[in-house]
Amino acid sequence: MPNLTTSLNKIRSLEELSEGTTAIHRLHPMAKMITTIVYLVVVISFDKYDISGLIPFFVYPILLMALGEIPYQSVLSRLLIALPFSFFAGLSNPFFDRETAFLLLGVPISWGMLSFLSILIKTVLAVSAVLILIATTPMDKLAAQLIRMKVPRIFVMQLMLTYRYLTLLISEAAGMMTAYHLRSKGQKGIRFEHVGTFMGQLLLRSFDRAERVYLAMKCRGYNGSYQFAVSERMGAADALVAAVICVIFVLMRLFNISRIVGSFFG
Amino acid sequence: MHMADALITPAVGGVMMAASAGAIGYSVKKVKEELDEKKVPLMGVMGAFVFAGQMINFTIPATGSSGHIGGGILLAALLGPYAAFLVLSAVLFIQALFFADGGLLAIGCNIFNLGFYACFLAYPLIYKQIIGKTYTAKRVTIGTVIAVVAGLQLGAFSVVLETVISGVTELPFASFVLLMQPIHLAIGLVEGIATAAVLCFVLKANPTLLDGYAAGVNINAEKAVMPRKKVVTILLVAAIVIGGFVSLFASGYPDGLEWSMEGVAGTAELEAEGNVHSAAEGIQERTAFLPDYGFKNGDESSAMAGTSASGMIGGGITLGVACLAGYLISISKKKKYNAKPNNVSQ
Numbered sequence: 001m002p003n004l005t006t007s008l009n010k011i012r013s014l015e016e017l018s019e020g021t022t023a024i025h026r027l028h029p030m031a032k033m034i035t036t037i038v039y040l041v042v043v044i045s046f047d048k049y050d051i052s053g054l055i056p057f058f059v060y061p062i063l064l065m066a067l068g069e070i071p072y073q074s075v076l077s078r079l080l081i082a083l084p085f086s087f088f089a090g091l092s093n094p095f096f097d098r099e100t101a102f103l104l105l106g107v108p109i110s111w112g113m114l115s116f117l118s119i120l121i122k123t124v125l126a127v128s129a130v131l132i133l134i135a136t137t138p139m140d141k142l143a144a145q146l147i148r149m150k151v152p153r154i155f156v157m158q159l160m161l162t163y164r165y166l167t168l169l170i171s172e173a174a175g176m177m178t179a180y181h182l183r184s185k186g187q188k189g190i191r192f193e194h195v196g197t198f199m200g201q202l203l204l205r206s207f208d209r210a211e212r213v214y215l216a217m218k219c220r221g222y223n224g225s226y227q228f229a230v231s232e233r234m235g236a237a238d239a240l241v242a243a244v245i246c247v248i249f250v251l252m253r254l255f256n257i258s259r260i261v262g263s264f265f266g
Numbered sequence: 267m268h269m270a271d272a273l274i275t276p277a278v279g280g281v282m283m284a285a286s287a288g289a290i291g292y293s294v295k296k297v298k299e300e301l302d303e304k305k306v307p308l309m310g311v312m313g314a315f316v317f318a319g320q321m322i323n324f325t326i327p328a329t330g331s332s333g334h335i336g337g338g339i340l341l342a343a344l345l346g347p348y349a350a351f352l353v354l355s356a357v358l359f360i361q362a363l364f365f366a367d368g369g370l371l372a373i374g375c376n377i378f379n380l381g382f383y384a385c386f387l388a389y390p391l392i393y394k395q396i397i398g399k400t401y402t403a404k405r406v407t408i409g410t411v412i413a414v415v416a417g418l419q420l421g422a423f424s425v426v427l428e429t430v431i432s433g434v435t436e437l438p439f440a441s442f443v444l445l446m447q448p449i450h451l452a453i454g455l456v457e458g459i460a461t462a463a464v465l466c467f468v469l470k471a472n473p474t475l476l477d478g479y480a481a482g483v484n485i486n487a488e489k490a491v492m493p494r495k496k497v498v499t500i501l502l503v504a505a506i507v508i509g510g511f512v513s514l515f516a517s518g519y520p521d522g523l524e525w526s527m528e529g530v531a532g533t534a535e536l537e538a539e540g541n542v543h544s545a546a547e548g549i550q551e552r553t554a555f556l557p558d559y560g561f562k563n564g565d566e567s568s569a570m571a572g573t574s575a576s577g578m579i580g581g582g583i584t585l586g587v588a589c590l591a592g593y594l595i596s597i598s599k600k601k602k603y604n605a606k607p608n609n610v611s612q
Contacts, residue, residue, distance in 0.1 A: 004322070022327070037370075040271060040369075044276055048433075053382065055584060062589060069596075078365070078366035081365055082270055085269075085273075088436055089435050093600035096271060114434060119435070122271065122272035126271035150288070155356065157310070158309055158355075158356040160281075162314050162356045166317055168313055173318045173321070188325065189323060189325040192459075195324045195335070195460045196464055196466055198322070199335055199460070199463050200471065203344075206311050207308070213311060214308070222303070243534060252455065256580075257580065261583050262579040262580025265579055265583065
């Protein structure tokens with residue numbers, strides 16, 4: 001049950017965040033999509049042992065989350081979902097790659113530890129980059145840009161409808177869960193032998209809802225194709241911002257900022 | 267088994283994205299051919315159903331763990347494989363965006379691993395074949411369980427391949443396979459039984475909702491004999507295909523198992539070598555920004571150790587400056603809010 005309600009709250013809070021009015025929110029959605037993709041590609045293209053090159057990339061999420069007024073806690077709750085798989089897949093690195101890379105205050109650091117750390121850093125960076133995109137751009141604007149990018153309409157529609165009905169079906173399921181628990185005193189979770197009737201019931205309700213949705217759409221002139229709001233073209237200023245940010249990312253990939261900054265001090 | 271961005275290289279992500287985009291394009295074409303405008307809202311609601319359904323956990327008796335319904339086969343059994351693939355892709359996309367479940371660059375991997383095998387291999391080649399034309403609870407159950415297990419096995423194997431080809435982790439191919447396949451056999455059985463239970467419920471309550479169900483054919487359904495031969499044949503073919511597929515790639519790592527055992531004993535020089543890996547490195551070298559960026563050579567490692575000190579200091583300083591800037595921006599923003607006389611929240 002907390003699973004259902006927390007997911008519901010997550011979607012709602014992201015939707016609320018995306019309606020902000022900061023400079024990041026006002027940036028054209030296409031500009032944000034491009035910079036996010038370039039950022040992700042650049043970050044994951046780093047060599048698996050290159051930690052110092054990766055660290056400067058924290059600048060992007062830190063600055064954008066401050067500018068976009070995105071609470072830092074939201075990264076943590078997303079990491080709870082994203083991190084376990086990366087963590088366990090990467091955990092083998094310190095065991096299999098045990099050659100010493102260098103000594104840190106007398107403690108030998110192996111290559112495997114470095115590559116494990118780099119997997120964790122990459123996960124944090126990738127997760128926060130996607131969070132920044134979704135927390136500053138409403139879903140319908142993203143969808144409009146996908147249409148502009150010639151993604152098939154029927155697929156974009158699928159995205160929008162799934163997103164719209166998600167909250168409805170989660171609350172429907174949560175209601176059924178409450179009813180179930182009220183009738184089964186002291187029992188944790190739903191018993192496995194009830195999976196067919198419980199999920200089947202939810203499924204039939206979903207079909208009924210789809211039928212009503214279809215009729216409602218029909219009443220409003222639906223004829224098989226969904227109308228999307230016409231999206232504005234990206235202005236010169238937004239294009240320039242996106243281009244500058246992307247160039248900075250590429251430069252940060254080519255030149256190790258950590259070492260350059262460090263050489264002034266060390 | 268959602269792939270994360272951090273575990274793949276851009277090349278692997280790009281290739282899988284292209285493959286998934288191709289499958290989506292083909293499915294769009296097929297769904298459009300059906301020209302059923304009613305199906306569009308149904309697909310949207312079904313996407314939301316699978317999404318919500320996978321959040322509901324059922325307690326598995328005598329184990330203390332929990333499981334949920336599987337997505338791919340359930341959707342395919344209700345909507346047909348093409349619509350199901352589109353729905354599942356959209357669900358995975360939203361999971362990546364809103365819940366960080368699977369990465370955005372790894373979206374192609376996830377669509378392929380969780381959608382392609384279930385909708386385009388397991389569904390038509392296993393589920394459909396076992397059920398044939400007569401839908402009975404027994405056939406639906408057997409077909410669903412085998413199809414879900416097979417789909418997940420192929421998906422899990424795909425995860426292993428993508429991870430090993432990317433070479434970000436040091437997981438040796440053989441041990442990773444030996445870890446992933448049995449785990450997903452267990453997961454597949456639970457998901458398969460749960461999915462079969464739901465489909466059997468639908469079969470009883472409103473069988474016309476099932477893909478390919480034709481009224482009238484099922485009059486003598488209860489008398490229909492289970493085509494035992496057919497089931498055995500399909501199982502055999504599936505086993506040979508999956509097994510052959512695994513061993514084909516495993517042969518590229520002839521010393522895989524031996525090597526991982528040595529790794530546990532801590533004696534051997536440990537580095538992943540093999541056809542797949544070196545081929546992938548070739549691709550990587552061509553696509554990477556800096557092709558000769560290998561640190562692993564002995565000569566360079568001492569140089570690396572020397573520069574790593576300045577790297578660490580520099581990294582620390584950069585991080586510190588960024589945090590300070592972020593903090594200052596937040597502070598100034600808060601001040602601005604508090605300064606506003608008509609602030610609603612006050």
